Amino acid sequence: MIRTLVNAALRVLRPLDRAFNRLYGWRFNPLYQSGTLAVLMFVILLVTGVYLLLFYRIGSPWASVAAITDQAWGGRWIRTLHRYASDAAIVAIVIHAFRMFAQGRSWGPRALAWLSGVVLTGVFFICGWTGYVMVWDVHGQILAIEGARMLDVLPLFSEPLGRTFVGPEPLPGAFFFMNLFLHIVLPIGVGALLWLHLSRLARAPLMPPRGLAWSVTAILLGLSVLWPIGMAAPAAVLGLPTEIPLDVAYGFWVPISRALPGWAGWLVIGAGSAAVLIVPRVTRPKPEKRPEPSTVNGRFCTECYQCSIDCPYEAIRMVPREDGRFDYVAEVDPELCVSCGICAGSCKPMGVGPPGRTGRDQLERVRQFLRTERPGPDQVVVVACDRSADWLVAGARGDAIEYSVPCAGSVHTSAIELMLRRGAGGVAVVTCPPRDCWSREGVKWLEARVHGGREAELLPRVSRDRVRLINGAEPGLEEGLARFAADVRTLDLPAPEREVELDFECDPVPEEERPSVSTAR
Amino acid sequence: MNGYRPSPLGLALAVLLLAGIAGLSRVPYAAEPDDRALLRLSWRYQAPADADCRRPTAEELAQLPAHMRNPDACVRTPTPFRVTARVGERWVVDDTLRAAGARQDRPVFVYVDVPVTSGWHALEVGFTSLAPETGGMTAGAPAVALSWADTVRIEPHEIVLIEYDRASRSLVRVLP
Numbered sequence: 001m002i003r004t005l006v007n008a009a010l011r012v013l014r015p016l017d018r019a020f021n022r023l024y025g026w027r028f029n030p031l032y033q034s035g036t037l038a039v040l041m042f043v044i045l046l047v048t049g050v051y052l053l054l055f056y057r058i059g060s061p062w063a064s065v066a067a068i069t070d071q072a073w074g075g076r077w078i079r080t081l082h083r084y085a086s087d088a089a090i091v092a093i094v095i096h097a098f099r100m101f102a103q104g105r106s107w108g109p110r111a112l113a114w115l116s117g118v119v120l121t122g123v124f125f126i127c128g129w130t131g132y133v134m135v136w137d138v139h140g141q142i143l144a145i146e147g148a149r150m151l152d153v154l155p156l157f158s159e160p161l162g163r164t165f166v167g168p169e170p171l172p173g174a175f176f177f178m179n180l181f182l183h184i185v186l187p188i189g190v191g192a193l194l195w196l197h198l199s200r201l202a203r204a205p206l207m208p209p210r211g212l213a214w215s216v217t218a219i220l221l222g223l224s225v226l227w228p229i230g231m232a233a234p235a236a237v238l239g240l241p242t243e244i245p246l247d248v249a250y251g252f253w254v255p256i257s258r259a260l261p262g263w264a265g266w267l268v269i270g271a272g273s274a275a276v277l278i279v280p281r282v283t284r285p286k287p288e289k290r291p292e293p294s295t296v297n298g299r300f301c302t303e304c305y306q307c308s309i310d311c312p313y314e315a316i317r318m319v320p321r322e323d324g325r326f327d328y329v330a331e332v333d334p335e336l337c338v339s340c341g342i343c344a345g346s347c348k349p350m351g352v353g354p355p356g357r358t359g360r361d362q363l364e365r366v367r368q369f370l371r372t373e374r375p376g377p378d379q380v381v382v383v384a385c386d387r388s389a390d391w392l393v394a395g396a397r398g399d400a401i402e403y404s405v406p407c408a409g410s411v412h413t414s415a416i417e418l419m420l421r422r423g424a425g426g427v428a429v430v431t432c433p434p435r436d437c438w439s440r441e442g443v444k445w446l447e448a449r450v451h452g453g454r455e456a457e458l459l460p461r462v463s464r465d466r467v468r469l470i471n472g473a474e475p476g477l478e479e480g481l482a483r484f485a486a487d488v489r490t491l492d493l494p495a496p497e498r499e500v501e502l503d504f505e506c507d508p509v510p511e512e513e514r515p516s517v518s519t520a521r
Numbered sequence: 522m523n524g525y526r527p528s529p530l531g532l533a534l535a536v537l538l539l540a541g542i543a544g545l546s547r548v549p550y551a552a553e554p555d556d557r558a559l560l561r562l563s564w565r566y567q568a569p570a571d572a573d574c575r576r577p578t579a580e581e582l583a584q585l586p587a588h589m590r591n592p593d594a595c596v597r598t599p600t601p602f603r604v605t606a607r608v609g610e611r612w613v614v615d616d617t618l619r620a621a622g623a624r625q626d627r628p629v630f631v632y633v634d635v636p637v638t639s640g641w642h643a644l645e646v647g648f649t650s651l652a653p654e655t656g657g658m659t660a661g662a663p664a665v666a667l668s669w670a671d672t673v674r675i676e677p678h679e680i681v682l683i684e685y686d687r688a689s690r691s692l693v694r695v696l697p
Contacts, residue, residue, distance in 0.1 A: 023531035030535075087546045088539065142552060152632075158621035159565070160632040166563045166682060167695070215527065219539050227543060238697050240559055240678040246550035249542075255550065 002282045009102035017436070017473075026433035026473040030216070033208040033435065034096035039194070040213050041089035042124075044220070046187060048082040051075075053184075058176035061136040062234040069231050080224035083247070086128050088220065090249040093121050103438055104283055108290075109313060109336050111280035113197055118276050120193040127186035128250045130179050138244050139251065141165065141235035146257050153262035166237055200336060201440070202314045292355050293337035294344070296330045300351025303328050305509040306455040310346040312440035313338055318515070340439035341410030345446060348456040348506035350412065359412035362405075363502070366415045375401050375424040377493045380485045383411060384430040387438055388472045400428070400485060408432070409442015413449050413458035414502045416467060423496030426466045426488035428481060433473035443471070455507055465491055558675040560613075560635040562606060562646060564685035564692075565628040566665075568620050572597045599625040602665070605647040608637055617651065631685075639677040645670040646683050646692055667692045 013031075020029045030037060055075065057064035068075035097117065100106050106114040129147065133140040148161035164175065198204040207213055232245050246254065257265045284290070294315070303326035308316040315336035321329035330352055332343075337354075344353030350360045375381050380400040385408040403419075405411055408431040416427045429450075434443040447469055448454035458467065468484045470477060527535065574595040582590045599620040606614035613635045621627040631648070650665040669683055669692035682695040 023534060024527055028527070083546055084539070084543050087542050091542055138552075158627045159630050163563055163565075163630065163632050166561060166632075166680075167684065215535065216539070219536055223536075223540055223543050227540070229547060238680045238682055238695070240557060240680060241552045242678055244550045244552050245547040248545040248548055251550075254552075258552070 006102060006104055006283060009098060013099060013102045021433070021473045022475070024212075026435060026471065027209055028212045028215075029433070029435065029473075030208075030212065031095060031099065032433065033212060034092045034099060036205055036208040037212075037216065038089050038092035038096060039206050040208055040216065041085045041092060042187075042190065042194075043207075044085040044217065045082060045089070048078050048085065049187075051078050052082060056134065056180070058173050058180055061134060061176050062231075065135045065137075066231050069228075076228045077221070077224040080228040081220055082131075083229055084220050084224060086131065087247065087249040088216075089124065090128070093117075093124070097121070101279060101283070105438065107280045107284035109200060109315070109338050112200055114280050115277065116193055116197040118273075120190060120197055123186055123189050123193060125250065127183060127190065130183040130186065132247065132250060133179050134176065134183060135232075136171070136176070136235050137232035138235055138241040139232050139246065142241055142244055142254060143251060146254055150257065150262050150265050153266060165235075200313055202312050203441070291339035293334040293339050294332045294341070294352055294354045296332055297351045297358075298323070298329050300347075300349040300504075301329045302326065302349055302351075302506045303508060304348065304455060304506040305330075305514045306348070306506070307343040307346045307352050308515055309509060309513070310441070310445050311343055312340065312442075316343060316352070338439075340442065341407050342439050342442050342445060343410075345410045345412050345442070345449065346456050347412075349504045350414070353410070357406060357410065359414060362412050362415040363418060366403075366418050369403055370419065370422050370424075373401050373403075375419070377423060377425045377496075378485075378489050379424060380426040380428055380481070380488055381419050381424045382428050382430060382481065383408060383416075384472075385409075385432070388430045388432045400481060407437075407439050407442050409437055409439050409444075409446050411446060413456060413462075414504075416450075416458060417462050417502065418500055420462060420466050421497045421500045425491070425493060426468065426484060428468045428470055428484055430470050430472050430477070433471055436473070443469075455509065459503060463491070466493075553678060556639045556677050558637050558639045558677060559680045560606065560608065560637050560644060560675075561680050561682045562604065562614065562631050562633045562635075563682060564631050566602070566631070566648070566685055567628045568600050568602065568650070568665075597626065600665075601651045602629050603647070603649050603651055604631050604633070605645075606633070606635060607645040608635065608642050637675060637681075639675050639679070641672065641674050643670075643672045644681065648685070648692060669694065 017029065017031055020031050024030065026032065052068060052075070055064060055068045065079070068079055070076070100110075100114065100117075129143055133144045145162060145165050148165065151157070152160045152162055164171065198206075208216075229245075233241075253265075256268070260268070296316075298321065301321075303318070303321075305318060305328075307330050308318055313336055315333050315338070316330050317333070318328040319331045320327065332352070339354045341354050341357045344350070344358050344362065347353065347359060350358055350363075353359065353361070373381075382400045382402045383405055384402060385405050388408050401424075408429050411429060416429070419427050429446065431443045431446065432438065434447075437443045445454065449456050450458045450467060450469060451464070458464075466488060468480075470480055470484075474480070572595040574593045576592060577594045581594075582592075602618045604614060604616050604618055605612065614633050616633070618629050618631060619625055620629050646669045648665070648667040667685070667690075671694065673681065673694075675681055683692055684695050685691075686693045
């Protein structure tokens with residue numbers, strides 16, 4: 001059932017990704033940047049919030065916000081931008097969560113990110129709620145009254161909270177002070193939770209690419225100037241609200257809540273929260289299908305540090321070794337390893353990787369593949385991972401031979417070299433767009449190994465004319481493959497080698513670039 | 522800008538999507554039907570509890586921590602209250618309320634909303650103490666019988682708020 005849901009979500013996501021790639025290019029596809037866009041909105045909220053805070057008065061909440069809104073050259077659009085950014089943040093968060101769900105990136109070591117993300121969303125939402133109550137217009141009043149009605153169901157307060165909002169006396173300043181205090185303190189909580197959310201990621205990007213960030217900000221700013229929000233009627237004690245300009249992002253629940261008794265509202269919240277919180281548990285594959293974490297074969301580890309640097313999840317650390325060969329040896333923390341296999345591509349001596357997917361395992365698989373497929377000098381082998389293969393629409397392969405791998409980013413350069421030296425005319429590795437690599441940094445490191453000389457590099461003796469890395473999301477994949485195949489046919493290729501000797505020697509990372517080592521074992 | 526050149530269609534869609542988000546931040550929501558009004562009962566009443574008191578002996582007091590040496594040892598029996606409301610001929614509220622708090626030593630809080638249609642209505646609200654449920658009465662709680670009644674025209678979306686006025690010790694309608 002849950003697998004069906006995940007697959008259905010992925011079926012929705014894929015065409016959307018493709019459409020947005022066509023419109024914005026993979027670098028600036030906002031769907032790939034949903035998490036960083038949410039952070040950008042948070043930053044906009046902080047900046048605009050500081051300005052609004054200068055003019056807000058807890059003694060006259062509605063009047064002070066109305067005065068801000070009357071500032072045609074400042075307050076009006078800043079308040080509007082504050083509002084629009086808070087709404088856009090919710091949309092970005094929902095897309096981000098949907099994306100992670102659809103891609104199955106919510107269980108195992110990623111469960112912490114999922115769960116902290118859920119709490120983060122809740123805190124963010126409550127922060128927005130307090131923001132609306134601060135204005136104390138009919139919208140804020142209905143949020144406050146409905147919230148109080150829900151809380152009054154719980155045996156927490158001896159006096160019904162709802163009574164706070166009725167009666168002829170104005171609300172005490174203490175209420176608005178408390179509300180303002182929460183509105184300021186909760187973003188600190190958001191910051192702390194964001195740190196926790198990203199704590200298991202190496203080099204987590206916080207901001208979208210500059211072009212996208214400025215574009216989104218500029219559009220929101222333009223909308224704020226051209227389409228500012230006005231003031232709703234002030235909260236009225238002796239009158240029912242007639243028509244409320246409801247913010248769907250923060251008030252979507254109000255019509256539902258008003259139709260239900262308080263306990264039913266809690267039931268809905270409880271069921272909804274439980275459904276979201278158990279996602280890591282229910283999306284986790286069965287034990288027999290669960291990919292195993294990477295392991296290190298200490299015999300091959302030459303203390304080069306590269307795997308510990310490249311691991312996108314900070315699951316590998318260097319610990320002291322005791323056999324006297326080197327000072328340190330790589331060690332994988334299985335609690336943090338998502339089995340992405342990036343380390344397998346990073347390790348020149350092929351001493352680390354998930355079982356069955358290390359560099360040595362890759363070479364063995366390639367040998368079998370070459371024995372059965374026997375690619376000729378005029379043929380191209382298209383290496384594609386389960387996900388990047390999705391970009392290879394029917395016909396795109398031409399007469400190329402497809403070789404599938406779990407993740408293109410984990411392909412060892414020796415495997416590419418072996419294919420070429422054993423007779424294949426060329427090797428094209430079709431990758432996911434770097435911003436959508438399910439293993440986070442696989443594409444980036446592969447490119448650096450093939451073209452940038454990064455450790456575990458494709459050796460200089462391998463002609464780069466015979467290797468092509470193709471981003472599946474770039475337009476013209478079919479033409480690109482056909483052009484590469486045509487180029488390969490024009491090359492003067494050496495004769496296939498029967499026995500290929502590969503270089504397993506690893507160059508240690510310079511000391512100053514090494515991460516700190518753990519002395520604990 | 523980092524080589525970012527969105528197509529005109531992409532730009533238009535981005536503006537449209539963000540404008541959609543902006544539009545969703547102010548969706549008109551009719552919170553109440555046009556002829557809806559409300560009778561709201563909202564007050565707090567510090568209920569005098571029946572107390573069965575005696576003076577502890579010096580030995581009993583000596584056994585207690587200093588801060589707990591109350592000269593009167595009382596067993597309090599909170600008085601329950603009945604709150605009622607009638608709109609026309611229809612009884613719309615008839616509840617028994619007890620003092621709040623784990624020891625029922627807090628006031629009685631009344632907070633009830635009764636939706637009514639706009640127009641003329643004969644309203645009647647009552648708040649009376651009931652006989653204590655247990656215990657004898659030495660300090661004795663006086664009986665409470667408060668009421669408010671009137672025939673009023675209620676405008677659409679108006680809230681008729683009935684409160685307890687401590688000065689006059691009666692239920693009153695709060696007028697704007």
